[in-house]
Amino acid sequence: MKHLIVVGKKSEQLFAETSFKNQKIAFYSGLLHDIGKINPWYQEVFIATQDMTKNEYQEIKKIQEKESEKFVRQHAIFSAWAAKYLLSEIGLAYDVIDKILVLIYGHHSTIRKSLGEVKRGPQFKASHEIMKESIHEFSSQVSNISEFSELNWNSCLEFFPYSVLFDLELNSSTPDDFLEMSMAFSCLLQADTGSFKDWQTPKFELNIDTSSLVKPKQMRDLSSSAKIQQEKMGDMRNRFQKEVMGNFD
Structure with missing residues (x-):
């Protein structure tokens, strides 16, 4: 619970x-990213291994394998x-x-444009x-805590038992x-990792002025060689954007 709030x-x-x-x-992606750990796999493993150390890796692995059955x-x-x-x-x-759903769904894998059918094997069910x-039980413990109090717990309690099936596709694919x-x-992953350590505020900032790269109206004031260089930069930025958007999944 504390981990969710901190993240x-x-x-x-x-x-x-x-x-x-x-x-x-x-x-909200940080607050809700691990709520699924009420899954009994995690709860049983947590209880069985809470007094163990990392040196007892083999024993921990056996417990995990048993629960995975x-x-x-x-x-x-x-x-x-x-x-x-x-x-x-x-x-x-x-x-x-x-x-938010895409971020939560992919926080241990990758973000994607759409979420669809989920494989529901015997262990999943x-x-x-x-x-x-x-x-x-979880809702009764957290629904009065300020960070969780505005969430729609009634809707969750009603519909969470339904078969897990997403029908989600992000509508926009603009660079922004x-x-x-x-x-x-990136913020979610950094916050998740950093939640277990002391939080430090950077002492320095680095600002780079890139305005000259995004002001086409200045092109007419440039020499011929400078214009050619700017045009090359424009082509490079366009290719970069096309490549990035083509791999956004």
């Missing part, structure tokens, strides 16, 4: 340093599934919710079945959307 706030803090305005994307070792999918309903009707635009009850998602993803 949400740190992710938001990092994102606030960028030029992107919607900090809710960073905050019963439950699925996944949490990001369940986190996104819960977030889908927790974030509904709380004042967030649909496209913002979709971005067993985990989900127990989580239907666990989500009730790509950069916003990439930045939010």
Whole structure:
């Protein structure tokens, strides 16, 4: 619980340093990224290994393998599934919710443009079945905490038991959307890792003026050789953007 709050706030803090305005994307992706660890696989492993050290790796591995026979070792999918309903009707635009779900779903893999059908094997179904009850207990513990209080717990409790099936596709593929998602993803990953360490504020800033690269109107004042160089830079930026957007998945 504490981990979720810390990651949400740190992710938001990092994102606030960028030029992107919607900090809710960073905050809620951090706050809800690990809620799926109410999955009994994690709970059973946590309980069985809480007094063990890393030196007891083989014993820990045996416990994990035993639990994997019963439950699925996944949490990001369940986190996104819960977030889908927790974030509904709380004042967030649909496209913002979709971005948050994509970030949560991919925080141990990669961000993608769409989320669709989920493979639901016996272990997955067993985990989900127990989580239907666990989500009730979790909501009773956190729903009065300020960071969680605005979430739509009624919707989550009603719809979380449904079969997990996403039908989500990000509508826009503009460079700004790509950069916003990439930045939010980076903030989430850094906040998640940094949540276990003391937070330090950088003492220095580095600012580079790149305005000369983005002012075509100045081209007419340049010499012929300078114009050729600027045109080459323009081609390079266009190729870079095309390559980046082509690999955005």
